[in-house]
Amino acid sequence: MAQRHSRIWIFVWSPIASAVTAAACSTGSPAAPSASPQNEAPDAATPDIPTFHRNVEPLLEAHCLKCHQPGGIAPFSLVTYNDAQSMAPAIAFETGARRMPPWGAQDTPECKPRLPWNRDERLTDVEIKTIADWSAAGAPEGDTKDAPPRRELTKIELTNPTLTLEPKTPFVASGTRDEYRCFVLESPELADGAYIGGINVVPGNRKIVHHAVVMTDPKGTFAEKAGPDGSFDCTGMSDDGTAERTLLEIWVPGSNPHELPSNIAMQLVPGAKIVMRIHYSPGGQTAQPDSTKVQLRIAKTKPEFLLSTIEIGNFIGPVDGGGLLPDPNDAEDVEFRIPANVRAHVESMQLTVAPPDDPTKAGPVYIYGVMGHEHLAGIDVKVDLERAGDSQCLLEDKWDFHWQRMYTYAVSPEALPTLAAGDKIKVRCTYDNSMFNRRLAAEYKARGLVPMDLKLGEQTLDEMCLVIPQLLRRHL
Ligand code: HEC
Structure with missing residues (x-):
């Protein structure tokens, strides 16, 4: 019984540590009650009750807004007080159930990973309770003076991209059925091989781009099948184990760009092409054009470590x-x-x-x-x-x-x-x-x-x- 998949494909990608969650932790718990100078009776805005600007806004900024912003991938924005206030019970519910922010890696009785994760997006128990208490108290706004300094909304972008690859011609998906399309992406700058220090997929038509896999095609297996527009239908194209591909990136909506530290890179051997396989899902009843791109940051020097x-x-x-x-x-x-x-x-x-x-x-x-x-x-x-x-x-x-x-x-x-x-x-x-x-x-x-x-x-x-x-x- 021959085993597909017992062998090893060599691909790569990876996100790298960021300070985003660390920044959130310091603001996660309600501030300790402080004596008011006039000894006034506490009111709804006392430090005991979390308020939006002081306690909740920093958490949303660090953990939610990259998707929940106007034009983001989530179905609604959580940027302003009004946005969040109207959604407060749902926010408390989804964070309490640990469904938001999306994060699959668990600590369970059966699985206690020994090392911390990069870009761990989970809220702490204290942060979840802060949101629950805020919602239970009627989602008070608090004082805008307590708001965290307005940062630019996190954009999902690669740092210093050096090369953008795109299909020769934009593809038009049927819009009515699942389709897998493979695009062979070429650039003279990759002809002699390259070390890839960062990669990001920039989706074109978000209605239909369900996910994308970017890989190398060292033997030209994919390139051979491509038509004049550089693409072909690769629905159900199985991985027969002979292609020696290197997987560079798996992208789903909300994915962070894959940034590697300066001593690590993925290798594209000379002559290898890059292939992007997109899963298009039905987006309606009409044909849907798409022009999804791949951004790369090519490392200038030989890295200490290779990722595969x-x-x-x-x-x-x-x-x-x-x-x-x-x-x-x-x-x-x-x-x-x-x-x-x-x-x-x-x-x-x-x-x-x-x-x-x-x-x-x-x-x-x-x-x-x-x-x-x-x-x-x-x-x-x-x-x-x-x-x-x-x-x-x-x-x-x-x-x-x-x-x-x-x-x-x-x-x-x-x-x-x-x-x-x-x-x-x-x-x-x-x-x-x-x-x-x-x-x-x-x-x-x-x-x-x-x-x-x-x-x-x-x-x-x-x-x-x-x-x-x-x-x-x-x-x-
Ligand atoms: C990676 C992107 C992403 C992040 C980060 C994220 N969300 Fe979401 N959220 C979504 C998407 C997309 C949906 C739509 C439902 C789905 O696809 O699961 C959603 C749905 C929701 C819903 C509605 C759930 C329902 O089905 O009724 C709430 C409430 C919510 N998010 C709150 C939050 C909060 C609060 C945070 C931060 C603590 C957060 N989300 C972080 C992408 C995100």
Whole structure:
């Protein structure tokens, strides 16, 4: 049984530490009560009751406004007091349920990652309580003098881009169905190879651009298929493992640009082209033009570390004591099948890391980041790393197809976990294949279907179970 996906694709991307959450923490809790000079009786604006300008606005600014601003990806703005006041109960509810801001990586009884995350967007318990108390008190405005200094609204932009790539001609999507289109992006500036220090996707038509994957095409596999406009329909085009692609970026609405620190870069080898694969979703009844672009920041000097990405999982059966592991539904054969109407079906996979091809070149391999991947039925991906009796949970992602992202560790390379021959990587994928799963239910309904057994595959109604670790090696 040949295993697709047991091998490794080498791609890369990654966000880097930012001070955004740190800035929010210092303003998160209500200020301590202070004695008023005239000993007046406290009123609704006493420091005990959080107010919008003093306590809530700084939190929204740090955690919400990048999406909730006019023209942002969220359906409403939270910029002004009036905006936020009218939404106060919903804000308290969504933050209390930890659905907003979107962030999948969890600390659970089963998974306690040992390292902090970069750009951890979560609110603290104290911050969540501040918002709840503010809403419960009738969402008081407070004094505008307490407002944080007006900063420019966070824009989702790459720092100092040096090159912008775009399709030869704008594409027109049908607007009425799911389409996957691959665009081959070329530039004379990339002909001799490049070190990529930052990358960002700038979506064109937000109504239909569902997500985008940017990767290299070193052997020209994609370029061969492209028509005169440099693009082709790559719906269902499976990853046959021969392409040796490097994944540079996975973009979903709200993704941060992938900024690497100056000592880390992704390598584009000479002659390699860049391919952008866009998933267009239906945006209405009419044809929809799109011109999505990719911004790059090319590093001028050779980096100390190279970032690459491997992909582990999607095993269709057992391999060498690993691969797809048995689950309670398996009768005789071990099979990947998610039965209809089961709300917490689990499939597990395991891979033992092979020794490097060339041991003389093998320095330490650090795990820089981890990403899970499932489709619409997926609700959780848990990844463990086992070495000689020590087991650590790398990531438990409360999976949401709309908010997929790479989670990277906020420590220097030397403090990262390493990956060595003989290590076991275990992936546990959990699925809710019922109409209680709102993302999946919407898809079933749109197609006039009821839940059915799901299997491994590329289509939206197939499933996947993958972990995509991002690795760092010293650049020799
Ligand atoms: C990465 C972008 C992003 C960030 C950051 C974000 N939101 Fe949202 N928010 C959205 C989108 C998009 C929706 C629409 C529903 C969906 O797609 O899940 C939404 C929906 C909501 C809703 C309505 C939920 C519903 O379905 O009724 C509330 C309330 C909300 N957000 C509050 C917040 C608050 C408060 C913060 C910060 C603490 C925040 N959001 C941060 C993108 C974001």
